[in-house]
Structure formats: C-alpha cells, structure tokens
Amino acid sequence: MVWLFSLRTMRIAIVGTRGIPNNYGGFEQCAEYLSVILSSRGHEIIVYNTHYHPYTEPYFRGVRVKHVWNPEFTIGTAGNFIYDFLCMRDAVKERVDILLVLGYTTASVFFPWMRFGKSILVTNMDGLEWKRDKWSDTVKKLALWFEKLGAKHSHHMVSDNEKIREYLLNTYGKDSTFIPYGCEPFANPNPNPLKGYGVEPGRYSILIARMEAENNILMVLEGYAKSSTNDPLLVVGNMVTGYAHKLARRFGNDKRIRFTGGIYNQEDLNNLRYYSKFYFHGHSVGGTNPSLLEAMASSVYIMAHGNEFNRSVLGNDAAFFTDPEMVAKLVDDFQKDNMVEAAISSNIQKVREQYNWARIADQYEELFKNVLATSNA
Secondary structure, eight states: OHHHHTTSOOEEEEESSSOSSOSSOHHHHHHHHHHHHHHHTTOEEEEEEETTOSOOOSEETTEEEEEEOOTHHHHTTHHHHHHHHHHHHHHHHTTOSEEEEEOOTTGGGGTTTOOOTTOEEEEEOOSOGGGOTTSOHHHHHHHHHHHHHHHHHOSEEEESSHHHHHHHHHHHSOOOEEOOOOOOOOOOOOSGGGGGGTOOTTSOEEEEOOSOGGGTHHHHHHHHHHSOOOSOEEEESOOOSHHHHHHHHHHTTOTTEEEEEOOOOHHHHHHHHHHSSOEEEOOOSSSOOHHHHHHHTTTOOEEEEOOHHHHHHHTTSSEEESSHHHHHHHHHHOOOOHHHHHHHHHHHHHHHHTSOHHHHHHHHHHHHHHHHHHHTO
C-alpha cells in the first residue's frame, strides 16, 4: 500500500508566506525552492501570494500561483489574519492532499474551526516567536497561544532545528519531523562590491541582522568596542526600530562601528560575507536561521551567540560567545589558522550535504507521502 502510494502525484498547497519568487525572507525562500523542485517532480503545487506581490503571473516555473487579498498595509498586522484565513479556505476548496503552513503565527488561529476534509495539515513550527524581546507581554502571550494551537491541531509538525523538535516534544508531547532550511554555496566571489562600502578583503568584520534585542547586537557591539582591533565592523540591518536608534546613539562615536542600514543586493551581501575576517551571528530565539546558513555558505568564519539552537547547527565549527567580554577576547585573539580553515570547510560541507535544497525537498516529499499513506491505511 505504501509502495503504491509513493508513485502517486500529490496536490500540495503552501500558505503562510507573502509569496514567490522570494522578495521577503526565509519562509518565502523555502516556499520558492520547495515548490519549484516538487513541481519538477510531477506534483501539482499551489503557492499563495499576497495581492500586492510584484509577480503577477498565474504560474512560476511550473508552480501555480494564486493571488489573495491582504489588507496588511491598510489595517496593520490584523490584515495577516484575514490573508491567512482566505488562503487556507481556498486551499481546502482546492481539495489538496497536503496543506503546508510555513509558520504557525496568525494561521493557527483558524486550525480548530476549519474543516480540512481529506487534506492533511502540516505545519512548519518555526522558532520560539513568543520569546521575541520586541513584543509586549500581551503579544508574547498571544504568540504562545498561537504556538499551542499549531501544536495541538496540526496533523503533523515540521521542526527546522533538532532543539525545536525536542522543545515541541517536551512541551506538547507531540513529535515532529526535523527538516531544516536550505542554502546554496556561494561560489563566485568578486571583491569589487566592497569598494562601495569602504572596506578591503580580510580587513573588516560583519554582522547582518534585524535590529532587534533578541539578536544580541548590543552584546556584540559592546564587545567589539572593548576590543583592541582597528578593523571596521559593518553592522547591516534596517535602522528603523527604536532599538536601532539606541545602538546608533551609543556607538556613533566609535569610527570602527559602521551602520550601513539595510543592504538588499544579494550579490553585495554574499561578497561582503565572503571577504570579511569573521561574521557575527547573535540570533537566539530558536530554529535554524537562514542568515546563519548563508554565512556558512559564504566561506567565512563564524562567531555565534552560544545558545543551543546555534550550537546544534554549527557544532564545533565556530567560536561562541555569551557576553561582551567573550566577544572582545574572540576578536583580539583571532587569527586565521588551520583550525579556522577546517571549520569553514566543514560548514561548507554541511551546506552541500545537509542543507541542500534538493535533499530538503526529498525530506518534505517523503514526509508528505508517509502521512498520506498512513491516513489512507
């Protein structure tokens, strides 16, 4: 029965993102790669796009694209609830085999009341969103409630990090399937883009993150300011938050610390990572962060916040810090030796073998076939 089912073409809908091709972030990138690969294998894939997505065609590389109204820019965050509901309702009407929700937030509110029919609801649970420092206590409680709804009512869950899998199992008593995000090795370095940022290969370091407290940017900058290095540190991220303004005021007089604002040219970002002395990764609220994979894929040595999520991805192939003093010591003691080269090489190998998009598509495809075969047994 399972063998016969494995030959069947599946109908799969992907919701929870702003759409494809990716113009936004990690889940959109996942939706793009996963949908295109599975479509090329003969499965019928539907991806839901916001009505304002710049891509307006009905198909993208074999993937069916459905544009759905999202009043986010009219009524704020509440618009995402409406958008997710409309996407999920349409997917159920399409009678898809698999309804894949990327991220439980907002969409999970509708899980208890929707009639899914024969569609199997699979939710990628993302990280511990309710721990984000930028949110008020009320919003954090709401996010935790969303998480509980996602865990309780999903037919199956996906965790993008082994530690997230352990958390879901210990907290809700439900197992999930570990499938990480993917990435592609950066193979065509070009130092020319560096000129526009006033840096030279190997004589600067870089941090790329949203300017939010849970990304431990303050810890990194405090440590870097205490170090004795004369090399500049490029701090890449949109400077629109109050936290960003606070950082700019505090470190604005340190000429080594340069706030570039957001950089959205992927070629520039890849080359800035590749040619930097080392890369800071301070993310701490869980999951396998796409920006960490991009750093691993860029042949740069990584200094990461020492939480369990980052350690589960990097293993021994990075330096870790938990306070500003450790950051300062890592910066002052750094030298590119054989151990550093081995760590860089190992991370590239992980990207090729573990975080390869084709392999990740294999894992999703196998999961979908298994859950459908079980439901039809």
